[in-house]
Amino acid sequence: AQSVTQPDIHITVSEGASLELRCNYSYGATPYLFWYVQSPGQGLQLLLKYFSGDTLVQGIKGFEAEFKRSQSSFNLRKPSVHWSDAAEYFCAVHPSNTGKLIFGQGTTLQVKP
Amino acid sequence: GAGVSQSPSNKVTEKGKDVELRCDPISGHTALYWYRQSLGQGLEFLIYFQGNSAPDKSGLPSDRFSAERTGGSVSTLTIQRTQQEDSAVYLCASSLGTGELETQYFGPGTRLLVL
Numbered sequence A: 001a002q003s004v005t006q007p008d009i010h011i012t013v014s015e016g017a018s019l020e021l022r023c024n025y026s027y028g029a030t031p032y033l034f035w036y037v038q039s040p041g042q043g044l045q046l047l048l049k050y051f052s053g054d055t056l057v058q059g060i061k062g063f064e065a066e067f068k069r070s071q072s073s074f075n076l077r078k079p080s081v082h083w084s085d086a087a088e089y090f091c092a093v094h095p096s097n098t099g100k101l102i103f104g105q106g107t108t109l110q111v112k113p
Numbered sequence B: 001g002a003g004v005s006q007s008p009s010n011k012v013t014e015k016g017k018d019v020e021l022r023c024d025p026i027s028g029h030t031a032l033y034w035y036r037q038s039l040g041q042g043l044e045f046l047i048y049f050q051g052n053s054a055p056d057k058s059g060l061p062s063d064r065f066s067a068e069r070t071g072g073s074v075s076t077l078t079i080q081r082t083q084q085e086d087s088a089v090y091l092c093a094s095s096l097g098t099g100e101l102e103t104q105y106f107g108p109g110t111r112l113l114v115l
Helices: none
Strands: A003-005 A010-014 A019-021 A024-026 A033-038 A044-050 A056-058 A064-068 A073-078 A087-093 A107-112 B005-007 B010-013 B019-024 B031-038 B042-050 B053-056 B065-069 B075-079 B088-095 B110-114
Touching: A003 A087, A010 A019, A019 A107, A024 A073, A033 A064, A033 A073, A044 A056, A044 A064, A044 A073, A073 A087, B005 B088, B010 B019, B019 B088, B019 B110, B031 B075, B042 B065, B042 B075, B075 B088
Parallel strands: A010 A107, B010 B110
Antiparallel strands: A003 A024, A019 A073, A033 A044, A033 A087, A056 A064, A064 A073, A087 A107, B005 B019, B019 B075, B031 B042, B031 B088, B042 B053, B065 B075, B088 B110
């Protein structure tokens, strides 16, 4: 069955430090992968998505993610975190021929001043 | 243009009562989705619509849950005889189509508390 795992439930980084959020997926075919961010009391906002081509994907707000098929991973990165990046981040896969997204459990990011 | 809107934003109800949650998708979006976000279960898919039809309702947790969409636009999620375990945030999303490349745009959610 398709699944997404985000191993880190909670991460704390200092403002200005680099960030990497991990995501591993289980899916037999070419995955369609997404990262969403949810700020407190808000809906989910798409950061970036991958479906083919270049394995390094650029998104909004300075985020990028790298697809590694050999590791079944799609990790999210940012070179320098801002206090406004504090939020919950969700990795998701969209299985073929379905309408749904399958989400990981989410990673809560806290940013220290 | 306007994003996905949901109403009410918060709903408190008593166990056993029925509730209706409403979703207004982005104009022109043919696909509409319902998800549930709860502490224990994370983000779960419930049902999606393509037009007024629901090709996949596999995520509805029980027959107390139902949803409809009329006119290819507004959707209503109804929970009958609510239980405490129904307490969650119900998120609606819409997209232009249902392909894997389509971005799903999410509303702010309805926070449901069943006492």
